[in-house]
Amino acid sequence: MDHLHLCTEKEFTPTFHELEVVLNSTHDAMIAVNKQGIVNVVNNAAEKFLGVTAQEALGRPVHHVIPNSRLEIVLKTGIPELNQQQHIGSACIVTNRVPVRDESGQVVGAVAVFRDITEIRQLAEEITNLKEIQEMLEAIINSSQDAISVVNENEKIVLVNPAYTRLVGMTKEEVLGKSPTVDIQEGESMHLKVMKTMRPVRGVPLHAGPQGKEVIVNAAPIIVNGRLRGSVAISHDVSEIKHLTAELDHMKSLVRRMISQYTADDIIGSSKAIRMAVEQALKAAATPATVLLAGESGTGKELFAHAIYNASSRKSGPFIRVNCAAIPDTLLESELFGYEGGAFTGARKTGKKGLVAEANGGTIFLDEISEIPPMIQAKLLRFLQEKEITPVGSTKSIKVDTRIIAASNVDLEKAVQRNAFREDLFYRISVFPIFIPPLRERLEDLPELVNFLLKKLNKEYGRDVRQMSPEALAVLSHYHWPGNIRELENVLGRALINMRPTENTVLPQYLPPLATYDRHTAGHKHSQPTGDKSGCQSLASILEAAEQKAIEDALAAHGGNRVEAADTLGIAVRSLYYKLEKYRHK
Numbered sequence: 001m002d003h004l005h006l007c008t009e010k011e012f013t014p015t016f017h018e019l020e021v022v023l024n025s026t027h028d029a030m031i032a033v034n035k036q037g038i039v040n041v042v043n044n045a046a047e048k049f050l051g052v053t054a055q056e057a058l059g060r061p062v063h064h065v066i067p068n069s070r071l072e073i074v075l076k077t078g079i080p081e082l083n084q085q086q087h088i089g090s091a092c093i094v095t096n097r098v099p100v101r102d103e104s105g106q107v108v109g110a111v112a113v114f115r116d117i118t119e120i121r122q123l124a125e126e127i128t129n130l131k132e133i134q135e136m137l138e139a140i141i142n143s144s145q146d147a148i149s150v151v152n153e154n155e156k157i158v159l160v161n162p163a164y165t166r167l168v169g170m171t172k173e174e175v176l177g178k179s180p181t182v183d184i185q186e187g188e189s190m191h192l193k194v195m196k197t198m199r200p201v202r203g204v205p206l207h208a209g210p211q212g213k214e215v216i217v218n219a220a221p222i223i224v225n226g227r228l229r230g231s232v233a234i235s236h237d238v239s240e241i242k243h244l245t246a247e248l249d250h251m252k253s254l255v256r257r258m259i260s261q262y263t264a265d266d267i268i269g270s271s272k273a274i275r276m277a278v279e280q281a282l283k284a285a286a287t288p289a290t291v292l293l294a295g296e297s298g299t300g301k302e303l304f305a306h307a308i309y310n311a312s313s314r315k316s317g318p319f320i321r322v323n324c325a326a327i328p329d330t331l332l333e334s335e336l337f338g339y340e341g342g343a344f345t346g347a348r349k350t351g352k353k354g355l356v357a358e359a360n361g362g363t364i365f366l367d368e369i370s371e372i373p374p375m376i377q378a379k380l381l382r383f384l385q386e387k388e389i390t391p392v393g394s395t396k397s398i399k400v401d402t403r404i405i406a407a408s409n410v411d412l413e414k415a416v417q418r419n420a421f422r423e424d425l426f427y428r429i430s431v432f433p434i435f436i437p438p439l440r441e442r443l444e445d446l447p448e449l450v451n452f453l454l455k456k457l458n459k460e461y462g463r464d465v466r467q468m469s470p471e472a473l474a475v476l477s478h479y480h481w482p483g484n485i486r487e488l489e490n491v492l493g494r495a496l497i498n499m500r501p502t503e504n505t506v507l508p509q510y511l512p513p514l515a516t517y518d519r520h521t522a523g524h525k526h527s528q529p530t531g532d533k534s535g536c537q538s539l540a541s542i543l544e545a546a547e548q549k550a551i552e553d554a555l556a557a558h559g560g561n562r563v564e565a566a567d568t569l570g571i572a573v574r575s576l577y578y579k580l581e582k583y584r585h586k
């Protein structure tokens with residue numbers, strides 16, 4: 001330690017008072033003891049820190065004032081202790097303890113000079129906390145997949161994350177300290193925009209980086225205590241999503257194509273009536289003509305549509321089925337023809353391609369065509385005439401090369417007479433009409449169909465039912481089959497449920513009750529007692545079964561005419577269609 005330099009000339013030697021002023025004007029606390037360890041100096045800072053007055057401390061042993069004082073040790077050892085940390089009460093001090101020696105070198109006292117570092121320590125801890133927070137924030141920013149950049153009030157980039165450097169294809173060094181326009185090939189900087197307007201921007205589509213990647217940018221000004229301190233921008237790369245969406249669309253179209261794998265070979269039946277229909281279908285497939293499949297519900301119209309598509313030159317294009325009855329009138333137009341961005345409330349901003357355009361190069365199967373409302377009938381007619389469609393809300397028409405196969409289970413000619421269907425559209429649609437016979441008119445196909453359907457159901461149910469007894473077959477051949485092949489499939493499915501897993505022959509008792517058909521009266525009655533004994537069922541399934549049965553009965557009573565059946569049931573035709581669609585997938 002350096003010596004204290006005092007003037008030794010007598011007249012300039014500092015007085016005791018002057019030394020007292022010096023000691024009391026320093027922020028450091030000082031306490032000194034004599035050879036016996038009795039306190040003989042206490043300055044103002046020490047009084048304040050120790051919470052004692054000089055009068056109380058002076059003349060007392062030092063450990064009375066500071067219980068853990070080490071000044072007595074320094075007195076004994078004569079060794080200074082420098083920069084030592086010590087706790088006094090709840091405070092923390094850093095202290096220098098030095099011995100005081102006389103001219104002969106004898107230790108005659110000791111002095112401690114100390115400073116309260118509690119606050120400094122707290123500050124240091126806070127800084128450590130801040131550092132941790134900073135590190136955490138950096139880790140978050142750096143792990144974000146979104147590109148983040150921060151610009152300061154001087155419009156210079158001060159922070160970027162790795163996603164940002166990846167996106168713009170520049171290194172950190174190339175952008176830090178530069179203007180935020182450094183990464184922009186064209187267009188304006190969102191940083192500069194928000195700093196100018198002091199308002200955030202959201203969802204701005206931009207092209208970023210050398211590859212012009214598509215990004216969506218959100219940016220906001222950084223305002224601290226009402227002052228603009230810079231701005232932060234977050235760019236979300238959407239090129240990947242777009243790429244994936246395109247891939248998904250492609251996959252979807254593949255799936256659609258895969259779904260349509262039925263060919264004419266899948267149409268079972270050797271009767272003249274069905275063979276004629278198949279023959280006509282194959283003829284139609286070889287032409288680009290619009291086909292109308294007419295036949296009752298469940299006769300196989302959709303199967304025929306698939307067969308025509310797969311036998312046509314369009315089989316590598318998409319096949320899309322639309323049930324015109326199942327889509328509400330308000331949606332049908334935009335579903336079929338698409339819409340322009342923002343055409344109506346709830347419409348997507350980007351607009352939507354209609355199903356007719358999606359089937360471009362392929363075939364669209366319009367099931368239940370009779371249910372198309374007049375306004376859409378006009379639009380469909382225009383498409384058939386011009387091969388062009390106009391999306392809802394658009395003035396531009398688009399050329400589309402889509403073949404239409406339509407199906408109807410109501411007599412369209414009658415619908416024309418009732419003014420429910422446009423005559424001109426009817427003629428356009430029925431260029432190539434194919435009538436698909438109902439099952440009751442080709443009962444000779446029953447054995448073949450039963451065989452085929454049992455095989456199909458065995459696979460579905462994991463069963464091994466080989467045949468049907470002649471008696472059971474006789475029951476089936478006395479039935480009217482208003483639901484046609486679909487109903488036959490249901491009846492066989494229910495029979496399988498009624499059979500024990502080991503049985504392999506369908507006997508009459510396993511068949512569900514069927515309404516016999518009296519060709520002369522067209523009446524119906526149950527031919528058998530209820531065969532369903534499936535035990536406890538949920539109320540919902542009982543209600544569903546009852547509903548399905550009521551619908552089947554109503555259809556049977558009206559020879560498959562849905563309008564009349566709906567009337568009898570007291571429900572809207574559309575809701576009958578909904579229900580049929582629902583049970584169809586059960």
Ligand SMILES: Nc1ncnc2c1ncn2[C@@H]1O[C@H](COP(=O)(O)OP(=O)(O)OP(=O)(O)O)[C@@H](O)[C@H]1O
Nearest residue numbers: 266267268296297298299300301302303409485486
């Ligand atoms: N000739 C057939 N050979 C084999 N299966 C058939 C035949 N006809 C229909 N099917 C089957 O019967 C069920 C009903 O056929 P499909 O859905 O094609 O009838 P649809 O006439 O289009 O009915 P809807 O008018 O109710 O839409 C399907 O499972 C189908 O595979």
